[in-house]
Amino acid sequence: MHKIIILLFLVPFVQLKAQDGTYFVKKSTQKITLDGVLDEADWQQAQVLTNFMQQFPTDSLEAESQTEIRITYDDQYIYFSGKMYAQENDRTYVTPSLRRDFRGAANDALVFTLDTFLDNTNAFQFGVNPFGVQREGLVANGGAGGDDLDLSWDNKWQVEAKQYEGYWIAEGAIPFKSLRYKKDASQWNFKFYRVDSETGERSVSARTPQNFRIFSLAFVNRMVFEKPVKKPSTNVVLIPYVASGINRDFDDAEQTSAHSNLAIGGDAKIGIGPSLNLDLTINPDFSQVEVDQQVTNLDRFEIFFPERRQFFLENADLFSSFGHPLTRPFFSRRIGVAIDTSTGQNVQNKIHFGARLSGKLDNNWRIGILNMQAAKEEDINLPGTNYTVAAVQRKIFGRSNIGAIFVNRQVVEDSTGEFSIDKNNYSRVLGIDYNLASMDGKWSGKAFYHQEFDQDGGSGNFSESTYINYDSKTWTFNVAQVMVGDTYDTDVGYTPRNNFFRxxxxxxxxxxxxxxxxxxxxxxxxxxxxxxxxxxxxxxxxxxxxxxxxxxxxxxxxxxxxxxxxxxxxxxxxxxxxxxxxxxxxxxxxxxxxxxxxxxxxxxxxxxxxxxxxxxxxxxxxxxxINVRFQPYGALSLTMNYNKIELPDPYNDADLLLIGPRFDFTMTKKLFFTTFVQYNSQIENVNINARLQWRFKPVSDIFLVYTDNYGTQDQYGETSFIKKNRALVFKITYWLNL
The missing domain is CATH 2.20.50 (Outer Surface Protein A; domain 2)
Structure with a gap:
């Protein structure tokens, strides 16, 4: 194993440079109108980026459905345009719906990726389809895996698309305020890729081997600005909300009628220079977040569910990528979500306030600091708790980095409920990680050591791992080892089992x-x-x-x-x-x-x-x-999971059914209705979640959300439905740029 660790540190010295061309960006001389018509003089004078290469079905030929890209900028926006040629003049483009943040092979799309710090590790991504539907996301860890593209991130930008005979055109404008970058930057990395559903072809502006993700940042283009990009004015965004709802808990014998509530709170985003962002939240409400998709759990351990809440998403990898999938020192869903020990179910734990500072200090350093205060929950004997996380990351050897993390959970209420630090109720983790990523993308790896400190002490409060992976077009090889001590218990992390060597x-x-x-x-x-x-x-x-x-x-x-x-x-x-x-x-x-x-x-x-x-x-x-698409207005999908387990007497046989129909209708690009029904026989529960969303202004929404849960049980051979809880929530959020 020591040889593996030595190899992890030697590999970066044989990294290859993976730049695939330079694009010179001229500054615009007039206003760009986003209308899908390339009639401005700046588009005619801009350098044309074409000759896209296939990434699927092969990576050695030029794309059959070619694309022409143009880029320009002014003091406020970076603009891009794309002209996407089809192979048939009368073709029909594919989109599952008009809902924002589409993904997958079942979409025609043009996607623009911006690596503003030239680190080939983190990037912003903006996409559009022929119907003008937008998507935006964040790429982390160099885009090595499917989980490294997060489309839950939202920000304000504009794009228009127009279909013509034989091609379609997109024009987009991305505010510099929405990006993080080094002051007076003169060069950025970038990459365009396109999905053409007619042929199934995927093509890229920077040739990317087929064994890599199409959004891999190991293979990029370089743009050089005619004049350095100026620091934008301070970006301050307020996102207030008002939510009102009624709910009824039928399991609570004392609750004989529905309860109503009113909540007011919101978030703020404050740009600290061009590359750091301060996120603030007061009394956050996550009622509009889509419900988790249930699973049949046949494992002995806890199931991992991804984070969906917007506040935690920007630069999320800086906090969440430490450790290994079997032992993470920080898992943001531990904040604001608690377990009712009497039922074993997850319940919401109110958050009073929170703050997070994250981003780049320069091309080499990233930092992240998070602090949140969660409320006391008397019903489940949960005291008021403060959560603090601090992370720092230093780039080395091109795309590799070394980072450190500190996680602290501290109870801040005494037995009488008064604010007081409980010195006997805390958990802390301190860790260091080395992440290897070669410039050519073939080598990746990791080595880390984490130590937990709590009131119980113990010599087994640690976790460590080493991992090395080689991935070429023809061969892949990897080996990993993980060790978790017998008393290692990350209260704010995800470690479903301890006391093992793997x-x-x-x-x-x-x-x-x-x-x-x-x-x-x-x-x-x-x-x-x-x-x-x-x-x-x-x-x-x-x-x-x-x-x-x-x-x-x-x-x-x-x-x-x-x-x-x-x-x-x-x-x-x-x-x-x-x-x-x-x-x-x-x-x-x-x-x-x-x-x-x-x-x-x-x-x-x-x-x-x-x-x-x-x-x-x-x-x-x-x-x-199964998915049935009613293009472009929505889709009907049905998921089903059936397990038949036969065990000898006296053990239980089981027929476990999990079924979930989903109706997703997008009447326009601003009005969406989704209904999700889930029946899980293993936990004897039916869940209904219906959500109506009206995006009345960019990144500003009105939600109407209905949730209902029924217990199911067999009585005399028949299934009965028993009401458990029900809620109806109205919420309005508004994105206000100051």
């Missing part, structure tokens, strides 16, 4: 096909081992064969063997049945598969399954999703 090697081979219907074959083999106190507790051996089709569909199969040693009694169905006794080991084999169709079609679907042994019995699983 190692996970993997090797894979890609075979690119010369076929009219198959694009790529790939074979993967990996193993995973867990040990606890010198005893092996888990292993998994997997062999996978995947096929990527030319029509963007995919399918794959895998053979797996798993071993699980139970240190504690466990019901594999998680239905409160007879538990398998502790101190027993189980080996079980399975066959798994998946298939996803061409999602450019109006009816598209995917499914995957499991068949084989499961602990001391058998399990059969099928899950699927």
């Amino acid at each position: 190692i996970n090697p993997e090797v894979g081979r890609n075979f690119f096909a010369n076929s009219s219907w198959v694009n790529l074959h790939s074979v993967r083999a990996d193993a995973e081992y867990f040990w606890r106190e010198g005893k092996k507790t888990d292993h998994r051996y997997s062999v996978n064969y995947n096929v990527q089709l030319q029509n963007t569909g995919e399918f794959g199969i895998s053979l797996n063997q798993r071993y699980t040693y139970l240190f504690e009694a466990f019901d594999p169905t998680r239905t409160d049945g007879v538990e398998l006794s502790a101190d027993n080991g189980f080996t079980y084999n399975s066959f798994e598969f998946f298939y996803s169709s061409d999602f450019r079609r109006k009816i598209a679907y995917s499914f995957n399954g499991y068949a084989g042994e499961y602990f001391n019995g058998d399990r059969y699983n099928i899950s699927s999703e």
Whole structure:
């Protein structure tokens, strides 16, 4: 393992430079009107960026559906225009709906990525489709994985699109106030990519190998401004809200009628220079945030759900990327969400106020400081708690970095409820991470050590890991080890299990096909081992064969063997049945598969399954999703997950069904209606969430949200619905630039 650590530090010295061309940006001489008509003189005089390269179905040819890009700027905005050619004059462009923040292969789109600090690590992203629908997001960690593109981030910018015979045109204006960059910058990295649904082609302005994500920042263009970009005037944004609602908890015998409430609060965004941002919040309300998609939990550990709340999103990677997926020192959903120990359910924990300063100090340094005060919740015996997180990151070796994080949870109320720091109720984590990312994107890795400090002490309050990955067009190899101490318990993090040592090697081979219907074959083999106190507790051996089709569909199969040693009694169905006794080991084999169709079609679907042994019995699983598109006004989707578990007596058999129809209608680009219904037989619950959203001004919304939960239980062989809780919320938010 020491050799791996040495290799992590040697690899950056053999990094390659991955710039793919320079674009000279002339300053505009007149006002640019966003109308999808390129009739301004500045567009005629601007340099034309074309000759896009394919990224799919191959990465060695020029795109068949070509694109022409032009960029200009003035003191307030950077402007871009794109002319996207089609291969048929009368073609119909694909969009699932008119809803903002679209993503996926089932969209025609042009996307503009801006790396304003030339670090090939973090970037802003702005996209548009032929119907003028916008999306914006943040790219983190160099865009190495799918989770490194977050489209939940919102900001104010303008774009218009217009369709013509044989092509479509987009014109966009991005305020410098919406960006973070170095004062008097003269160069930025950038990248355009395009998705053409007619052919399934994906093309890029900077050639990007097919084995990388299309938004990878290892492969970019460079823009050089005619005159350095000036520091924008101080950007101050106020986002006040007013929310009113009624709710009824039918489980509470003392609550005999609905309760009403009124909440007032809001956020503020204050630019500190051109590259730092101060976010403030008072009495935040997250009632409009879309409900989590439920899962059937057959694991022994907690399920991870992603953060969706807007306040936590900008520069979120600076706080959340520390550690490993099995042990994160900070998980923002621990703030404002608590667990009712009497029911095991998540409940909202009111936040009084919060502040966060984050961004760049210069090209090499990033900082983030967060402080939030959560309220006391008497119903679940939760005292008032203060949360503080501080992170700093230093770029080294081109795209690699080293960072440190400090996390503090501190109870600030005494037994009488008065404000007083409880010196015996706290948890703190201090950690350091090294993140490797070579300039050519082939090498990545990580090494970290985290130490927890709490009132209980103990020698096992630590976690550490090393990881190295090599990814070329034909071969991939990685190996990772993680160790978590027996008393390591991150109250503000995500560590679903502790007291283990894990190692996970993997090797894979890609075979690119010369076929009219198959694009790529790939074979993967990996193993995973867990040990606890010198005893092996888990292993998994997997062999996978995947096929990527030319029509963007995919399918794959895998053979797996798993071993699980139970240190504690466990019901594999998680239905409160007879538990398998502790101190027993189980080996079980399975066959798994998946298939996803061409999602450019109006009816598209995917499914995957499991068949084989499961602990001391058998399990059969099928899950699927079907989408029907009513272009461009919305879509109907249905997700289903069915598990049949058969165990010998006296253990429970189980038929677990999770089904979720979703209706998503976009009457216009400003008016959206979504209804999401979820039935989960494992927890005997039906959830209904309906949300009407009117974007009456840019980034300003009116929401009407209805939620309803019913318990289900069998009575005399029939399913009954029992009312649990119900709420109706009206909320208005307004984005005010000062």
